[in-house]
Amino acid sequence: MIGQVIAISPENVVGETAKMKVEGYRFVTLSCVELDETTVDILYHFDREFQLKHFRLTVPKDAPVPSISPVYFAAFLVENEIQDLFGIRFQGLAIDYDRTLYLDEDVKKTPFCKYVVIKTAPLCEVPGEKAS
Amino acid sequence: MTKTIIPFGPQHPVLPEPVHLKLTLEDEVITEAIPAFGFVHRGLEKLAEIRDFHQMVYVVERICGICSMIHAMCYCQGIEEMMGIEVPPRARFLRVIWSELHRIHSHLLWLGLFADSFGFESLFMQCWKIREKILDIDEATTGNRIIISVCVIGGMRKDLSPEQVNWILSELKDVEKEIKRLETTIMTDYTVQKRTVGKGSLTGKQAYELGLVGPTLRASGIAQDMRMLGYAAFNEIDFEPVVETEGDCYARCKVRFRETLQSIDLIRQAMAKLPEGELAVKVKGRPEGEIISRVEQPRGEVFYYIKANGKKNLERLRVRTPTFANVPALLAMLPGMWLSDVPVIVLSIDPCISCTER
Numbered sequence: 001m002i003g004q005v006i007a008i009s010p011e012n013v014v015g016e017t018a019k020m021k022v023e024g025y026r027f028v029t030l031s032c033v034e035l036d037e038t039t040v041d042i043l044y045h046f047d048r049e050f051q052l053k054h055f056r057l058t059v060p061k062d063a064p065v066p067s068i069s070p071v072y073f074a075a076f077l078v079e080n081e082i083q084d085l086f087g088i089r090f091q092g093l094a095i096d097y098d099r100t101l102y103l104d105e106d107v108k109k110t111p112f113c114k115y116v117v118i119k120t121a122p123l124c125e126v127p128g129e130k131a132s
Numbered sequence: 133m134t135k136t137i138i139p140f141g142p143q144h145p146v147l148p149e150p151v152h153l154k155l156t157l158e159d160e161v162i163t164e165a166i167p168a169f170g171f172v173h174r175g176l177e178k179l180a181e182i183r184d185f186h187q188m189v190y191v192v193e194r195i196c197g198i199c200s201m202i203h204a205m206c207y208c209q210g211i212e213e214m215m216g217i218e219v220p221p222r223a224r225f226l227r228v229i230w231s232e233l234h235r236i237h238s239h240l241l242w243l244g245l246f247a248d249s250f251g252f253e254s255l256f257m258q259c260w261k262i263r264e265k266i267l268d269i270d271e272a273t274t275g276n277r278i279i280i281s282v283c284v285i286g287g288m289r290k291d292l293s294p295e296q297v298n299w300i301l302s303e304l305k306d307v308e309k310e311i312k313r314l315e316t317t318i319m320t321d322y323t324v325q326k327r328t329v330g331k332g333s334l335t336g337k338q339a340y341e342l343g344l345v346g347p348t349l350r351a352s353g354i355a356q357d358m359r360m361l362g363y364a365a366f367n368e369i370d371f372e373p374v375v376e377t378e379g380d381c382y383a384r385c386k387v388r389f390r391e392t393l394q395s396i397d398l399i400r401q402a403m404a405k406l407p408e409g410e411l412a413v414k415v416k417g418r419p420e421g422e423i424i425s426r427v428e429q430p431r432g433e434v435f436y437y438i439k440a441n442g443k444k445n446l447e448r449l450r451v452r453t454p455t456f457a458n459v460p461a462l463l464a465m466l467p468g469m470w471l472s473d474v475p476v477i478v479l480s481i482d483p484c485i486s487c488t489e490r
Contacts, residue, residue, distance in 0.1 A: 002424045002437075027343040029452035031437040043437065045424070050361055052424060074343040074460040078452070095166060102170035102489075112178055 003052045005043075010065055013044070013057055017068040020046050025053065027072035032082045034113055040086060044068070061087060061113075069094035077101075085112035135163070138471070142171050146249045146475035149485035153462070153478070157471060165466040167459055173489040180449035185211060185419060185440065186285060188449065195451060196487040197278045198238045199429045202231050203451075204283035209363060210425030210438045211285050215417060220410040223287035227364040228402040229300075230274075230282055231427075232395040236307070237266040238430035239392045242482045243318070246385060249479040250327040255317060262310045269300055287412025297403050308396050311389075318389050328382035332465035332477035335379055342464060345457045346432020347391065348481050351376045351383035358428035369401040381480040388430075388482070418442050429454050431482050453487035 008016050021027075025046035033041040035058070042065065044055040059065055067090040069076040076094040080101040083090055087110035090096075099107070136157045142150035150171040156164040179191050192207045193200040205227050212219060219227075244259035267277040274280040274290050282290045292300070318324060334342075339352035349356055350373060357373035359366045374390045376383035419440035426435050432454030439448040458481040465477050 002422050021341070026340055028433075029435055029450075029457070031448075031450040031452075033439055033448045033450075045435070045437075050358075072341070072343065073463075074457070077456065077459060097168075100170075101168070102173045111175060114181070 002054060005054045005056050008044075008055045008057050010057065010059060010063070013055065014066050014068055014071060016055060017044065017071045020053070021071055024048055027068075027074055028052070030075065030078045030082060032086050032088065032112075034086065038062075040088060042082070042088070059088070062089075064089045064091045066090070067092040067094070084110075086110055087113065134158075140474055140478075144475075146245075146479065147483075148245060149483070151478075151483060151485050151488075153466075153474070155466070155471070155474065160471050162466045162469050162471065162474070165463055167462060169485070169489055171489070172485065176490045177449050177451060180446040182445060184444045185446055186415075188446065189284060190281070192449075192451070193279050193281060193283075195453070195490045196484055198241060198484065199234055199431070199434075199487075200279045201234050201282060202427055202429045203434065204281070205231055205364065206425050206427040206434050206436050207438075207449075208283050208285050209427065210423045210436050211419050213425065214419040214421055214423045214438065214440065215285075215415065217286050217413060217415060219287050220413060221365070221407045222291075222409045223411055224365040225368075225402045225406045226288045226290075226292065226411075227283065228366060228369070229292070229399050229406075230270075230280065231364070232398045232402070233266055233269060235395045235430045236392050237263050237270075238482075239388045239395075240266070240311075242388060242430070242479075243314075243385070243392075246476075246479050247324075249475040250323065252323060255314070255324075258310075258314060262307055262314075265303055265307050265310075269303055272296070273300070284412055286415045287410070289412070291411055292406075297406070301400065301403060304396050304399060308393065311392055311396075315389070318385065324385070325382065327473075327476055328385060328480075329378075329380060331381040331473050332469065332480055333378070333380040334461060334464060336377075338464060339379065339461070342460050343457055344432070344461050345454045346428070346430070346482075347374075347384055347387040348432065348458050348461060350374060351387045352379035353377040356433075358426050358433045361426065363427055365402060365405075368405060369398060371398065381476055384480045418444060419446070431455055431484055431487070432457065434487075451490050453484065453490060455481070455484045455488045459483070459488070 025048045028045040028047050031043040042057045046053045079090040080097045084102045138155045140153040142152045152168040154166040192203045195203050240259045240263035244256040247255035271277045334352050336353040339349050355373045355375045376386050420442040423438045435452040437450040440446045
């Protein structure tokens with residue numbers, strides 16, 4: 001119903017995304033879906049001539065995910081959004097808001113998770129700044 | 133040279149809604165721009181887990197006032213495809229008519245705000261004066277000026293009588309005449325050109341790689357418009373996307389201006405072909421599975437990802453609005469520009485923060 005979906009792993013997400021860029025795909029967005037207490041699905045959506053192609057990455061909530069923003073710069077915004085709302089940590093973000101894109105600095109909860117995750121430590125260090 | 137950091141927004145005379153830009157400048161020239169949101173975030177996607185999937189039509193309409201009907205259409209279209217519902221032909225054409233009315237009033241609102249961003253007050257007032265006629269049509273046909281609530285899962289809740297169709301056509305004639313009177317000013321006026329030509333330029337390659345959508349992408353020469361997918365009744369009417377090639381603020385203005393006139397033509401086509409018949413079909417059962425629905429809003433492609441598991445609530449509703457896709461463009465457009473150009477460039481992507489902070 002949603003078109004071609006390819007399962008990928010965290011190790012090859014950046015490489016596979018880079019291939020999409022070479023093949024002329026436009027980055028559409030990412031969708032994060034909470035599956036259970038410990039796992040989420042991250043769907044990567046790409047478009048070329050109105051044909052959608054998707055990657056499905058199933059990862060534990062506490063495992064870091066490589067950012068694709070070095071490949072598609074525009075992904076930094078949605079990756080920061082997922083970091084805020086679901087608490088998933090993205091490594092290597094082009095611009096890292098450290099969970100302050102929507103939330104205040106003192107917010108510890110992940111508002112879009114049914115099973116709430118409490119942030120106990122900074123998720124990522126902002127480049128050029130010390131993590132508080 | 134020493135760097136200066138200037139906060140632009142969230143409260144700024146040129147911004148209709150709150151968004152913040154952290155601008156780094158050397159002298160008067162911008163070297164870096166970092167956007168920030170979160171001033172009015174509502175978490176509407178999360179409501180899908182609590183509300184009935186029928187009730188969510190009302191919620192998605194309130195993501196954005198200016199394109200409320202198009203949000204509802206995109207959502208309904210997704211659920212209908214998931215449940216295998218065939219929408220009656222009359223409802224599909226009515227969706228085209230009301231969605232294009234929304235596009236006209238959104239573009240006229242933007243043309244006014246854009247003129248205001250470089251201090252052209254009389255042009256701003258003229259655009260908004262014309263827009264009132266479209267809002268009057270919405271009010272007379274649906275009872276509301278902005279959030280018109282005409283879409284339901286399975287079809288439409290409102291119809292147009294033959295008298296209303298004739299009245300809308302005569303009103304559109306006046307609207308078209310008045311928009312064309314603005315053409316000389318928008319296309320050739322010295323002030324407009326001085327403030328927009330060569331400002332915030334993006335090549336087609338840059339725009340595509342940044343994932344831009346809508347008029348912001350089409351102004352850089354990429355002919356991409358979700359109406360080409362043929363949703364609603366767009367597969368039954370003549371449609372070619374409006375494209376400009378310069379990629380600057382002036383090109384984005386021209387695309388939206390031409391699209392306003394194009395939408396009038398699309399409404400006329402839809403009204404000429406408006407078939408008789410039912411408005412909606414009865415919806416039975418509950419949605420199950422995953423679906424993606426995309427339509428063209430005034431600001432570009434809106435993307436709905438819907439996941440349902442056969443219950444009355446959806447498992448996940450994800451909305452990627454066009455402004456969310458167009459914000460990264462500001463990071464590429466602003467460096468190298470003067471501080472005084474920031475309002476014009478920011479307005480040129482037609483930012484809808486209400487959509488972005490859904």
